[in-house]
Amino acid sequence: MAMATLLETCRVLPPPTAELTVPLTFFDIRWIHFHPIRRLLFYDYPCSKEHFLDTLVPKLKQSLSLTLKHYLPLAGNLLYPLNIDDEKPVFRYVAGDSVSLTIAESSNGFDELVGNHARDADQFYDFVPEMPPVKLDEPNYKIVPVIALQVTLFPDSGICIGFANHHSIGDASSIVGFIRAWASITQHGGDDEFILTKQGDSSLPIFDRSVIKDPNGIDSIYWKVIRETPLKSSSFPLPTNRVRATFILHRADIKKLKDLVWAKKPGLVHVSSFVVTTSYVWTCFAKSGEELVADDVLEFFGFAVDTRARVDPPVPANYFGNCFGYGIAKIEHIKLVGEEGFVIAAEAIAEDIKNRVNNKDQVLKGAENWLSEFEKLSQVRILGVSGSPKFDLCSADFGWGRAKKLEVLSIDGENYSMSLCKSADSEGGLEIGLSLPKERMEAFAAIFADGLR
Incomplete structure (x- = not known):
């Protein structure tokens, strides 16, 4: 089975902007130890490798940077406290934080992959990025990246956008909003359209945690349980035997x-x-x-x-x-x-x-x-x-x-x-x-x- 060939791995930063710290609600805390959510979108778009590398990839990087300006926590990390008695985890973005983007090429049959018939599940992991590992760069925290992206070209057939995200950063509604914003900004060459059209029925994302009511302190109840389990980096469930x-x-x-x-x-x-x-x-x-x-x-x-x-x-x-x-x-x-x-x-x-x-x-x-x-x-x-x-x-x-x-x-x-x-x-x-x-x-x-x- 042909594999995907890695062409480039880079980091994409949002434009310079203020730092941001966002607490986790009880809705987020409960997913800290869950496996990453991994999705693939296949597009029927025949294009040459030259057009892909010279035109599409620079455009995708530029639009991703602009999209991250509106979705700052995705460019940041989950900070998991090592001294867990006195504090809870937070999402934090600081200058220099970025998202990992992998560019790849595959000689697998595009039509075979997008078929409805039973196909070997293992081969699809070539097109979704591994989540970057948990790091210990700071004395008091483990640093946990929250999203990773991959774009794979099937020359003259199509393109696959693969993304993996830590479940604690957002649910389907949130991550779909981000991908649709990235798509809109890529398509229109800027974010005016995205800001004006209010993407379907919702406008720019809001991160204000005060809209989530938790009078019974469920976040603390969950955190007491969650912190008993050591935090570890994720890996692919291969072979899937599926x-x-x-x-x-x-x-x-x-x-x-x-x-x-x-x-x-x-x-x-x-x-x-x-x-x-x-x-x-x-x-x-x-x-x-x-x-x-x-x-x-x-x-x-x-x-x-x-x-x-x-x-x-x-x-x-x-x-x-x-x-x-x-x-x-x-x-x-x-x-x-x-x-x-x-x-x-x-x-x-x-x-x-x-x-x-x-x-x-x-x-x-x-x-x-x-x-x-x-x-x-x-x-x-x-x-x-x-x-x-x-x-x-x-x-x-x-x-x-x-x-x-x-x-x-x-x-x-x-x-x-x-x-x-x-x-x-x-x-x-x-x-x-x-x-x-x-x-x-x-x-x-x-x-x-x-x-x-």
Whole structure:
């Protein structure tokens, strides 16, 4: 298998600007030990190596510098205190801080990589940068870089933008905002457009932590637990022993699934595209397992919930950081894989959204216990979901059009997860990414296709 060839590694600095220190809220602290979030955007853009190196790369560096001016914490680091008794971690940007940018070239088949069929998961790590290691440059802190970027050329075929970020710096909404800003500034040759158009419905990012209310001091509760675990540098989970594949639910499929739920559960509210898509994938996934599972074993489905508009008072849409809770559904194995499994799953997910997720009094209830709840969830049979069609990352247009494919590499972890985004090829459709062992993927694909018939 051809590898990516490294052409250059450089550091990109924002224009000279004032220093900035931003505290971590409880939403951020809980992700300090989590693996980096790794994503790839593939663009169908045939260009020569000469044009890439002489024109595109300088433009991307220049626009990245300008983008970092608006997203300063990304150019900085997480400062992790070594003497942990008296202080908590912070994000800090000081003059000279920068982001690592790798430029590479690959002779891998572009069309093969952006296909939907099962492909070896390991090869995708050629296109995403390793996070720079944790450093001990200062006596009182470990210095933790929060983002790394890579741009890979497939000569005369396309370009891949790969990015890895520390989860504590920001959630999907925040990181997607940053990538879209970088794309807009690259496309327009400056940041006027980005500042004026207010990128979709949110303007420049805000880092003001006072918008996050924490009267019960959950940040201190979390920090007491988090600091017990030593901080270490991240690495790729290779070999993954997995294949990646993409499944598409077209608008007509989604309508059919909704009609099926409504026929059996006419009173159910919140039967959204998200609900029927995730329920359908969850049931197919449960049926695809080889191992024998006792009938009464509980199967869990977990999903992140952006709480910005769901708390009182609401948090501004352009708040940069983490701001999400989670939804959870659980069903006995025998019911989930049974004939009515899909409808039962849809009801369980829809009910959790109605009663907890969309309820301002409930969405953050019990947040002080989230760390121990997550610990328990890592021990059970669970399928998670990464990303949301609401944050349309593929719309990040660097001047090369809409991205042809999004691959979320972070779903290669030990627990199984699916990625979810708007479909590039099917208007109103959704694209589901999965990373599974080869045999299980084959079983899943057959069950998925069969169920839609």
